[in-house]
Amino acid sequence: MDLYRLGIKFFDVAGERIEPTEFIPIFHEWIQKQTIENHLLIDVHNYSHIHDGPGILLVAHQGNFSIERADDRIGLLYYRKQPVQTFTEIIKPAVQGCRLLENDARLRPRLRFRTDEVLIVANDRLLAPNDDETFSALEPQVSSALNHVLGKSFGLTRISDDSKERLIIRAQA
Amino acid sequence: MPTWKEKLVGRMDQQLAEEIDIFETQMVLRRQGKLDEKIFAETRLRRGCYGQRYDNGHRHDGIRTQQLPYLSDVTKGPETLWDAPGMQRIKIPFGGVTPNQLDTLADLAEEYADSVLHVTTRQDFQLHYVHIEDTPDLMRRLAAVGITTREACGNSVRNVTACPLAGVCRSEVFDVTPYAKACSKFLLGHPDTQGFGRKFKIAFSGCKDEACALTSMHDMGCIAVKRIENGKERRGFELYVGGGLGAVPHQAKLFEEFLPAEELLPIAQAISRVFARLGEKKNRAAARIKFLVTKLGIEEFRRIVLEERKIMPADDRWTGYLSNVDRYQETPKRQPARLNGHDRPEGFEAWSRTNVYAQRQAGYAVVTVTLPLGDLSASQSRQLAKIARRFSGDNIRTTVEQNIVLRWISEADLPDLYRELKRIGLAQPGAGTIVDVTACPGTDTCKLGIASSRGLAAEIRNRLSEKFFTLEDAVKNLHIKISGCFNSCGQHHIADLGFYGTSRTIGNRKVPHFQVVLGGKWQQNAAAYGLAIGTVPSKRIPEVVELLTERYVRERSGNENFQEFVKRIGKPELRRMLELFMDVPSFESDPSYYSDWGDPRVFTIGDLGMGECAGEVVSTVQFDLANAERLVFESQLKLDEEDYAEADALAYKAMLQAAIALVRTEFHDVPDHPNTIVNEFRTRFYDTNVLGDRYAGNKFAQYLFRRHEAPTSVYTRDYAHRIVEEAQLFIEAVYACHDSLSERGTVGISAKSPVQVGKATP
Ligand code: HEM
Ligand code: SF4
Numbered sequence: 015m016d017l018y019r020l021g022i023k024f025f026d027v028a029g030e031r032i033e034p035t036e037f038i039p040i041f042h043e044w045i046q047k048q049t050i051e052n053h054l055l056i057d058v059h060n061y062s063h064i065h066d067g068p069g070i071l072l073v074a075h076q077g078n079f080s081i082e083r084a085d086d087r088i089g090l091l092y093y094r095k096q097p098v099q100t101f102t103e104i105i106k107p108a109v110q111g112c113r114l115l116e117n118d119a120r121l122r123p124r125l126r127f128r129t130d131e132v133l134i135v136a137n138d139r140l141l142a143p144n145d146d147e148t149f150s151a152l153e154p155q156v157s158s159a160l161n162h163v164l165g166k167s168f169g170l171t172r173i174s175d176d177s178k179e180r181l182i183i184r185a186q187a
Numbered sequence: 188m189p190t191w192k193e194k195l196v197g198r199m200d201q202q203l204a205e206e207i208d209i210f211e212t213q214m215v216l217r218r219q220g221k222l223d224e225k226i227f228a229e230t231r232l233r234r235g236c237y238g239q240r241y242d243n244g245h246r247h248d249g250i251r252t253q254q255l256p257y258l259s260d261v262t263k264g265p266e267t268l269w270d271a272p273g274m275q276r277i278k279i280p281f282g283g284v285t286p287n288q289l290d291t292l293a294d295l296a297e298e299y300a301d302s303v304l305h306v307t308t309r310q311d312f313q314l315h316y317v318h319i320e321d322t323p324d325l326m327r328r329l330a331a332v333g334i335t336t337r338e339a340c341g342n343s344v345r346n347v348t349a350c351p352l353a354g355v356c357r358s359e360v361f362d363v364t365p366y367a368k369a370c371s372k373f374l375l376g377h378p379d380t381q382g383f384g385r386k387f388k389i390a391f392s393g394c395k396d397e398a399c400a401l402t403s404m405h406d407m408g409c410i411a412v413k414r415i416e417n418g419k420e421r422r423g424f425e426l427y428v429g430g431g432l433g434a435v436p437h438q439a440k441l442f443e444e445f446l447p448a449e450e451l452l453p454i455a456q457a458i459s460r461v462f463a464r465l466g467e468k469k470n471r472a473a474a475r476i477k478f479l480v481t482k483l484g485i486e487e488f489r490r491i492v493l494e495e496r497k498i499m500p501a502d503d504r505w506t507g508y509l510s511n512v513d514r515y516q517e518t519p520k521r522q523p524a525r526l527n528g529h530d531r532p533e534g535f536e537a538w539s540r541t542n543v544y545a546q547r548q549a550g551y552a553v554v555t556v557t558l559p560l561g562d563l564s565a566s567q568s569r570q571l572a573k574i575a576r577r578f579s580g581d582n583i584r585t586t587v588e589q590n591i592v593l594r595w596i597s598e599a600d601l602p603d604l605y606r607e608l609k610r611i612g613l614a615q616p617g618a619g620t621i622v623d624v625t626a627c628p629g630t631d632t633c634k635l636g637i638a639s640s641r642g643l644a645a646e647i648r649n650r651l652s653e654k655f656f657t658l659e660d661a662v663k664n665l666h667i668k669i670s671g672c673f674n675s676c677g678q679h680h681i682a683d684l685g686f687y688g689t690s691r692t693i694g695n696r697k698v699p700h701f702q703v704v705l706g707g708k709w710q711q712n713a714a715a716y717g718l719a720i721g722t723v724p725s726k727r728i729p730e731v732v733e734l735l736t737e738r739y740v741r742e743r744s745g746n747e748n749f750q751e752f753v754k755r756i757g758k759p760e761l762r763r764m765l766e767l768f769m770d771v772p773s774f775e776s777d778p779s780y781y782s783d784w785g786d787p788r789v790f791t792i793g794d795l796g797m798g799e800c801a802g803e804v805v806s807t808v809q810f811d812l813a814n815a816e817r818l819v820f821e822s823q824l825k826l827d828e829e830d831y832a833e834a835d836a837l838a839y840k841a842m843l844q845a846a847i848a849l850v851r852t853e854f855h856d857v858p859d860h861p862n863t864i865v866n867e868f869r870t871r872f873y874d875t876n877v878l879g880d881r882y883a884g885n886k887f888a889q890y891l892f893r894r895h896e897a898p899t900s901v902y903t904r905d906y907a908h909r910i911v912e913e914a915q916l917f918i919e920a921v922y923a924c925h926d927s928l929s930e931r932g933t934v935g936i937s938a939k940s941p942v943q944v945g946k947a948t949p
Binding site: 016019035038039042045046048054056057058059060061063064065066067068071073075078080084093095137138139140141178180 | 188189190191194240241246248249250253255256257270271272290294297298301302303315316318559560562563564566567569611612613631632642645648785786787788
């Protein structure tokens, strides 16, 4: 697969107040245990001082995880940084991250991720410009990968056609 | 698959595009083990690619040191793994950026880094966690919007900085922007700036009294001055040399009270040549030009530079730009208008008190966009670009206080601009005040960081912001600057309250500390450095700030400033104040002291890596020869592609490159022309049998001569194959010759001898 710079965001539904810094020790613990499959976890970065930024960032060789609150919707965003064979390799680590957070005693039951809505971000302006053609090309692969990992079928829509923005797809079950 | 290289053809400056292709080839060579790791390290540093913390593959995770199992053990420098993410510094001369450039920076931050843009203490941008494989495309995309990363790091001329108010300032003598721009362009990649033993930093200031450009702490500082001569006004610079922070800070020395503008570039070049030739090369800790100036004394240094100036071949570029200087101007986006009865949103007044500066040009203002810790997100950058397009045009600059300013804002637009900035979370008040804390990257990403400068900065900022509106003006106007170690990238020496990270051992554990440095003078271009008073555990520094500022407010006499206050109170008393905070409880009774701000891991200094503050000292010959090898490699590729003519051309170019490498050791200014190179090479190394001395070098020289004198017109595979092999052998011979000269200590014995130290020429 040529295109691998993709992001996927899962949203919280619990809507409880959680301080961004609460994620810092949790991410450090993931590094200690190297918890995420097929990932070399490297470091944690606190960006919570940036409005609309990546919040708390967990850096891995294969991709970055962050707890961010763009558009006031807190969620887990995973950006792939290394090549993959299939889209499922991009969805799976994000799903694993969500599960780990939901089940972490320090956060339970204040955080719950919905699996009926996700955002897919094509983070590659060369291979995936924000146009209908890219969307049509990606749609079948993305929906089948989501279906495969999450066991649901999704309807996909493009969020914006501003050519300066990246192609962002909302997937709803 | 489409590539950026193809897509951007025609949109990149040809030379930038070629340099990036070359860098990409050097990456291939390094991965194949054909380019020495030290040379590659300095090569990548000179393209702005820095190492980042943990890139040696070790990281303490709070319990133990993990070996990070990267797949490949290829290195991109000593103890620096290829696959480990790194930092990319992006050079922004005088801090000038346009909305289009901001958009591109935002795109790059998203695709190749962590979606954050960081503004540095020298007006640059930095991206973190970048994979080296992505850097050529990253550079191409920058090149397409007119930005280069060349010489952003390494032993080179770093970003040329200037006051962010240049051109619109009420107290400047004249606008230094076009001079800073010309200087930056002229020295970039200049052959005379390639052989430094250390970095070289230049700053331009429009006046003497304000702080903006910090000329006194620069290797070369230029302050605008005017003179009337024969009834005519002349522009020039008060020129300073040999300033610098670091572990041993030096105030720059006056080199010339009035250097006419026409002499700016030639003198900068002459200083570079002297620094390259006489500056320390072995001991990195004493290699900045400040040590050379101190060693020689400013008088002698000046004499040598002026002698050098006399023997330099003339260059049209020295004055070529001057005819355009008067025409240099910025175009405002909007008409000037006063802010009169306009509706003012909540928070506007407080914000405009600290973040708005009335320009010299009536009806216009400069707005400071405060960036906490110098950071802004990619989406903020893109929106800021939009805002700038609407209100400011191309007139954006970064500042050494790690902020961004929008210039040429029509005053009547200020309320609307404020609303827009607020919408994207960039309307915090307090620019240039005590809450606007400056910090180096520190332990977050720097390999040399000892304590968390950014963690501490965030903590102080949060605490002070809460009570900002109740602070006395005298306190509000203080500056806090923090470095993660003594190297002082956060410029702690020139703050009212400066801090740099250290570590202390308590029991058998390490505790993060900060040395407290008080009373530095930021004003008058960083006129004085602060005093180190004592070391306090990191977790208690915010209380130190509180106590010192409270006492200052309580006890200051009249308009006494902080430096005067510090002097009057005296070091022993200040030390006594700090002693209240120096005790460290045992780990068992309070473990919080044993971890750093924002990092729950038990504190360690075991993660310190080898610093790349400049990288390896690689001589110009080594670079030239590595270049020759790259050319042979490229000719080999052409041979494989059956493009024999191109293989021949490249092999020939490689031989010329190797020859000039050797010639330059004796004849620095040898013109880069094939006939001259071959002639000089022949007379200096062939006829004298210097090359033939070992390994039958003279035989190999014949290859160059033959190719030079009798190029073929029929390109066969056999012919191309032979010439590629010959080029390789010739380069080997040059290497051998250079090694043997170095061993005998006779490199650079020149027919045209350079100016000697301590010997005045008649
Ligand atoms: C022995 C090694 C180093 C020394 C002595 C050193 C010294 C300095 C000094 C004195 C400055 C300050 C400002 C100035 O002169 O205008 C500076 C700037 C800076 N340093 Fe360092 N530094 C070293 C290594 C590093 C490293 C390893 C990093 C982290 C990657 C780093 C990051 C920075 C940054 C971000 C700036 C602002 C820079 C710019 O845009 O040029 N430094 N350095
Ligand atoms: S001051 Fe020290 S910790 Fe901070 S960036 Fe410089 S070398 Fe790194």
